[in-house]
Amino acid sequence: ETGVTQTPRHLVMGMTNKKSLKCEQHLGHNAMYWYKQSAKKPLELMFVYNFKEQTENNSVPSRFSPECPNSSHLFLHLHTLQPEDSALYLCASSQGGRVVHNEQFFGPGTRLTVL
Amino acid sequence: SQQGEEDPQALSIQEGENATMNCSYKTSINNLQWYRQNSGRGLVHLILIRSNEREKHSGRLRVTLDTSKKSSSLLITASRAADTASYFCATAWPPNAGGTSYGKLTFGQGTILTVHP
Numbered sequence: 001e002t003g004v005t006q007t008p009r010h011l012v013m014g015m016t017n018k019k020s021l022k023c024e025q026h027l028g029h030n031a032m033y034w035y036k037q038s039a040k041k042p043l044e045l046m047f048v049y050n051f052k053e054q055t056e057n058n059s060v061p062s063r064f065s066p067e068c069p070n071s072s073h074l075f076l077h078l079h080t081l082q083p084e085d086s087a088l089y090l091c092a093s094s095q096g097g098r099v100v101h102n103e104q105f106f107g108p109g110t111r112l113t114v115l
Numbered sequence: 116s117q118q119g120e121e122d123p124q125a126l127s128i129q130e131g132e133n134a135t136m137n138c139s140y141k142t143s144i145n146n147l148q149w150y151r152q153n154s155g156r157g158l159v160h161l162i163l164i165r166s167n168e169r170e171k172h173s174g175r176l177r178v179t180l181d182t183s184k185k186s187s188s189l190l191i192t193a194s195r196a197a198d199t200a201s202y203f204c205a206t207a208w209p210p211n212a213g214g215t216s217y218g219k220l221t222f223g224q225g226t227i228l229t230v231h232p
Binding site: 090107 | 146
């Protein structure tokens with residue numbers, strides 16, 4: 001499988017549930033990202049990992065917990081979410097490190113609905 | 116904020132016409148990128164233009180960058196119905212003091228392009 005994959009593609013959860021989103025990249029990249037895309041809002045960067053180290057946390061509430069066990073995998077653990085967290089969550093990867101021209105490759109996204 | 120702002124928010128044209136979208140940003144950048152997103156899907160990288168470049172072409176795409184005005188434009192020539200999508204500009208921050216770049220991009224709100232057959 002090539003590119004960036006995300007599972008699940010759709011997720012409906014209650015506010016008391018705990019779930020995880022998974023992202024996997026098959027591009028040999030070293031940087032991975034989580035973005036949130038809500039209706040009528042710009043794409044919001046949530047977290048950045050570079051060589052498995054978190055280098056950016058864009059003031060994301062603690063009910064979102066990222067995990068990056070290796071350069072190919074990225075998780076977003078969700079617990080006690082709010083209805084306003086319903087959105088499309090996009091994962092992306094890029095070459096990372098000392099690379100200035102940083103084209104990002106995106107997965108298809110997980111459409112999350114919080115009831 | 117470095118956030119890009121796109122103009123227009125929505126554009127509706129006939130197949131065969133050209134489509135022009137504009138992007139403005141606020142601070143220094145290393146490069147500016149354009150992405151495309153089909154409804155509810157992930158973004159696809161279209162083209163990257165560096166801060167020292169003024170124009171770049173890729174197939175039917177032409178991108179210009181004016182760093183003095185902090186603006187860029189994306190031109191799609193001879194549009195097709197399949198070009199219907201949202202188009203986003205994204206600005207890349209200059210490398211940090213350590214000389215590395217963690218690839219942080221800031222996206223604009225996007226232009227929704229509809230091309231009618």
